[in-house]
Amino acid sequence: MSRLHVVSGKGGTGKTTVAAALALALATEGRRTLLVEVEGRQGIAQLFETEALPYEERKIAVAAGGGEVHALAIDPELALLDYLQMFYKLGSAGRALKKLGAIDFATTIAPGLRDVLLTGKACEAVRRKGKDGRFAYDSIVMDAPPTGRITRFLNVNDEVAGLARVGPIHNQAQAVMRVLKSSETAVHLVTLLEEMPVQETVDGIAELRAEGLPVGDVVINMVRPAILDASAVDAAATYERAGIARALSQAGLGSPRAGGRAERLVEPLVQQAHEHAERVTLERTQRAELSRLDLPTHELELLTEGVDLAGLYRLAADLRKQWAA
Structure with missing residues (x-):
């Protein structure tokens, strides 16, 4: 060795x-x-x-x-x-x-x-x-x-x-x-x-x-670390804002009406989800590129x-x- x-x-x-x-x-x-x-x-x-x-x-x-x-x-x-x-x-x-x-x-x-x-x-x-x-x-x-x-x-x-x-x-x-x-x-x-x-x-x-x-x-x-699973990452591009606001409201984060706390949280959350989805997509592409090298690969957090x-x-x-x- x-x-x-x-x-x-x-x-x-x-x-x-x-x-x-x-x-x-x-x-x-x-x-x-x-x-x-x-x-x-x-x-x-x-x-x-x-x-x-x-x-x-x-x-x-x-x-x-x-x-x-x-x-x-x-x-x-x-x-x-x-x-x-x-x-x-x-x-x-x-x-x-x-x-x-x-x-x-x-x-x-x-x-x-x-x-x-x-x-x-x-x-x-x-x-x-x-x-x-x-x-x-x-x-x-x-x-x-x-x-x-x-x-x-x-x-x-x-x-x-x-x-x-x-x-x-x-x-x-x-x-x-x-x-x-x-x-x-x-x-x-x-x-x-x-x-x-x-x-x-x-x-x-x-x-x-x-x-x-x-x-x-x-x-x-x-x-x-992975924040979203694969299905959530794929769905990030098509998130429906009104539905997110309703879900936040149901979780006790305010009213879904315009100006409510839930409504104010929607845009930042959607933006973060999009950015994370782009990052995960990039990582998938780069992992595929490295796999073509046919070498032992290790990952460190x-x-x-x-x-x-x-x-x-x-x-x-x-x-x-x-x-x-």
């Missing part, structure tokens, strides 16, 4: 929240999960209500059954220092370059280099083993860049391997791609039941498949009070239930 779970999605779909919930879900029953942040936003620290994450792996949560979630915010500059030390034994020289600003300069002018370092660090965690020969982590979850650039982000090492045909850089790039294009990896896409996020998800999956990158599941996030730590555990439990179903 996949050990590296890459979570992407259009901005605003809640991909960081889904990545955090996924990490908690994968850490149940005593497992260890590493949650990796690559965009420098400290979104993981905010979700888990902890201090800003340093460039080191730190336990941030305990999952159901005693499992652990560790987190790492990858700093490209420090990752480059690690890289220089690992392959060129330039520990002190690398630190001197950092003081001169060369490291920051290199990672800023060469975004591709940043992506090489970020993906390389995550894949190193996938391969790492302890003294007992077991993997250090059962699963690694990466809160990855948005869908619009996820394919380029994951595929950057292929380009590097083509440019540097020999030496440690070539070997490292190939090793990373062996992980990213294997069954050890799954790229999950987060979307909402709206036209733009769904279209970006469809396009992103097509790009990933074209490059041979393994597509995982689709997660539909922030799903609103909209947490109307916002996402806090309790909400994360709730979403994680929901994911576990859907896996078991």
Whole structure:
């Protein structure tokens, strides 16, 4: 089964929240999960209500059954220092370059280099083993860049391997791609039941498949609860106002005569019903579009009070239930 779970999605779909919930879900029953942040936003620290994450792996949560979630915010500059030390034994020289600003300069002018370092660090965690020969982590979850650039982000090492045909850089790039294009990896896409996020998800999956990158599941996030049943939604367009006023009056909400309380309630209620019917129709269309992808799909509810730590555990439990179903 996949050990590296890459979570992407259009901005605003809640991909960081889904990545955090996924990490908690994968850490149940005593497992260890590493949650990796690559965009420098400290979104993981905010979700888990902890201090800003340093460039080191730190336990941030305990999952159901005693499992652990560790987190790492990858700093490209420090990752480059690690890289220089690992392959060129330039520990002190690398630190001197950092003081001169060369490291920051290199990672800023060469975004591709940043992506090489970020993906390389995550894949190193996938391969790492302890003294007992077991993997250090059962699963690694990466809160990855948005869908619009996820394919380029994951595929950057292929380009590097083509440019540097020999030496440690070539070997490292190939090793990373062996992980990213294997069954050890799954790229999950987060979307909402709206036209733009769904279209970006469809396009992103097509790009990933074209490059041979393994597509995982689709997660539909922030799903609103159903207020009306299917028949009520279909009838919303033909509601007869006088009948609604009579029903409201019978329920004790005033006289149906013009100017009465029931009469004043009719128009807002009909408007809300129409808006809800339009929303449900849109959601049906987008679900049908996603079903054509022929991928496992999960749905997570909209947490109307916002996402806090309790909400994360709730979403994680929901994911576990859907896996078991």
